[in-house]
Amino acid sequence: MTTTATTSIVDVQDVSLAFGSVKALQDVSLTLAAGEITALVGDNGAGKSTLVRCISGIHKPQSGTISFEGKPVHFRSPEDAREAGIETVHQNLALVDDLTVWQNLFLxxxxxxxIGPIRFLDRKAMKEAADRMVSNLAVNVPAVKSKVRRLSGGQRQAVSICRAAGFSSKLVIMDEPTAALGVQETAKxxxxxxxxxxxxxxxxxxxHNFSQVMRLxxxxxxxxxxxxxxxxxxxETTGDEIVSLITGSREK
Amino acid sequence: MNSLGSPRPRKDAAGWQQDVKSIGWWAEHAAIIGLIGLSIVFTSLSPVFLTAGNIQSILVAASILIVLTVGQSFVILSDGIDLSVAATMTLGVIAFGMAYAQGAGLLVSMLAAIAASSVIGILNGVLVAKGRITDFIVTLGTLSVASGLALVLSDGKPISITSIELINFSTHGVLIFGNPFIVAAAVAIIAHVVLFRTRFGTHLFATGGSKEAAQATGISTARIKIAVYTISGVLAGVAAILLVARVGASEPAANTTFLLNSVAAVVLGGVSLTGGRGSIFGPIVGALLLTVLTNGLTLMNVSQFYQPLAVGVVVILAALLSRFQK
Structure with missing residues (x-):
């Protein structure tokens, strides 16, 4: 295996997890380098989602360790992971249609x-901050006061990514971020x-999109x-090699 | 190229005119249009309708329904429904009467009413959220439980409550606003602030709009569900106090009209029955509309038997219209 020279942000060591008799993960070890885009590929049911759920605190590994920024972590919930700086962009575009863009960003x-327990929303501060978040990303995000229902699939995904990228997150996990999008929106x-x-x-x-993996x-x-x-x-690799590794026609 | 980027054009005057022509605009404002339309019809048919005295009595008559409707709105906005709301109120009425008959003061009797109704509300919430039973079934069950308890506890007999303070409360007010209506208005204003100015309100809309998305951001939708049913229960208790003050007695009546009208007012008020979209103002206008309907028919000496019929027709029309909402 090829190791990376840069420091790792996530270090997965010998992680295993079984659901009943189904071994979803067996001694999985891999690292994600800081400041890089790391792709995770494999056939349906290969364990990609399960591994991601371990990293984002939804599942707990039965053995092995996951280190984040060099320290072993034991997330009990997605909130724990989020507080540590791990954000997830969900496959099913987890936004609330009837709320506005800024409400979704700050949900x-x-x-x-x-004063004390009596607290009211600071709508102005949130709208302004949402405007800043959106303009920082610079890519095609609509007015923050519009309802999400009115947005296209690509705009929604942009909002989801914006939400994940905001709030000083260190690692952003994306599960099939362009699966539901057209060609132009995918490019954006x-x-x-x-x-x-x-x-x-x-x-x-x-x-699942190999050319996308190779591009990004x-x-x-x-x-x-x-x-x-x-x-x-x-x-150092090619799409063909990746495919043969996924299907198992080539080892290591 | 700008499939992602282009913001929607702002509404200008022409756009607004176009809005008026679209059926969606009518659907979204069904309650207020209906209220104004009915008022015009009744004003032209009855000289009494648009007098200060009659308006005052409409507002007082609407106050109990408004309080129940606010609770029902919270529940429906969270994608639930509270069928037990009227029975819960009846149980509160009986709790009030029993406490009062035992010699408890007014304040303690009021607290007894709110406590009894809250218990049903909390029970609804816990069964829906933790027991994972459909809202419809849970509240249908507690409807029966609460009205059964009310009958058992009261032995089916009314208790008359002769309290000068209560009579003064329900017959006085400020200008044309009777005290019961002022209570209802206060409840409505607090509800509006809670819904649109607090985190809880936003989380409630998120829970009703998309439970999965709400949970993905870490919102405990179970807590929201328990909260909305508890709010509905507490408000049923408040409504019970208003009912006792109005009737001057604690009766184990079924009060089914209140249940139907509370759901009807919410539908008329443009709240989505699948949750996540709506306001408090709309359902209150809906509640006023239903009260005006009853009041106007009474003024015109239409038999009481026609009133449920008229309410039913209005509600079905409103539900049909709401299909065209944007």
Whole structure:
């Protein structure tokens, strides 16, 4: 396996997790380098999502360790992971349609003011901050006062990514961020992902789209049947090699 | 190229005119249009309708329904429904009467009413959130439980409550606003602030709009559910106090009209029955509309038997219209 010279932000060591008799993860070890886009590829059921859920605090590994920024972590909930600086962009575009863009950006992280337990929303502060977040990302995010229902799929994904990238997150996990999008929108969201990296975020990208993986990522990890079977620097591999690693026609 | 970027054009005067022509605009403002329309009709048919005295009595008559409707709005906005709301109020009425008959003061009797109703509300919330039973079934069950308890506890007999303070309360007020209406208005204002100016309100809209998205951001939708049913229960207790003050007695009546009208007012008020979209102002206008309807029909000497019929027709029309909401 190819190791990276840069410091790692996430270090997964010998992680295993079984659901009953189904071994979802078996001794998975991999690292995500800080400031890079790391792609995780594999067939359906290979364990990608389960691994991501371990990193983002939804599942707890039964054995092995996950280190974040060099220290072993034991997240009990997604909130723990979020507080540590790990944000997830969900596959199903987890936004509330009938709330505005700024309400979605600040959902469950609302800014309030008031005295003691009596607190009211500071709508002005949130709208202004949302405007800043949106303009920082610079890519095609609509007016923050519009309802999410009115946005296109790409705009929604931009808002989701904006939410994940805000709030000083260190690692942004993206599960199939362009699966529901058309060609042009995919290109724009890809530009957004590259900008995230350029702004200093580390990104973990799950994708079925090999050309996208080759375009965006710095490092690729391949999973098959619950194991991490190979890792490659993207620059040193080809789409064909990745496919053969996924199907198992080539080892290591 | 600008499939992502272009913001929607702002509404100008022409856009507004176009809005008026679209059926969606009518659907969103159904309650207020209906209220104004009915008022015009009744004013032209009855000289009494638009007098200060009649308006005062409409507002007082609407106050109990407004309080129940506010509670129902919280529940429906969270994608639930509280069918037990009227029965819960009846239980509160009986708790009031029993406490009063035992010699407790007014204040303690009021607290007894609110406590009894809150218990049903909390029970609803816990069963829905933790027991994972559909809202409809849970509150249908507690509807029966609460009205059964009310009958058992009161032995089916009314208790008359002769309190000068209560009579003074329900017959006095400020200008044309009777005290019961002032209470209802205060409840409505607090509800509006809670919904639109607090984190809880935003989380309630998120829970009703998309439970999965709310949970993904770490919102405890179970806590929200328990909270909305508890609020509905507490408000049913407040409504029970208003009802006792109005009737001057504690009766184990079924009060089913209040249940139907509270749901009807919420629908008329443009709240989405699947949650996540709506206001407090709309349902209150809906409650006023239903009260005006009853009041106007009474003024015109239409038999009471026609009133449920008229309410039913209005509600179904409103539900049909709401299909066209944007």
């Amino acid at each position: 469950n992280r609302e800014i309030t003011r008031g 969201v890809e530009a957004l992902i590259l900008k995230l990296r350029d702004d200093g975020h580390s990104v973990l990208l799950i994708s 990522s710095d490092q690729v990890w391949v999973m098959r049947a619950g194991r991490c079977v190979a890792g490659r620097r993207t620059i």
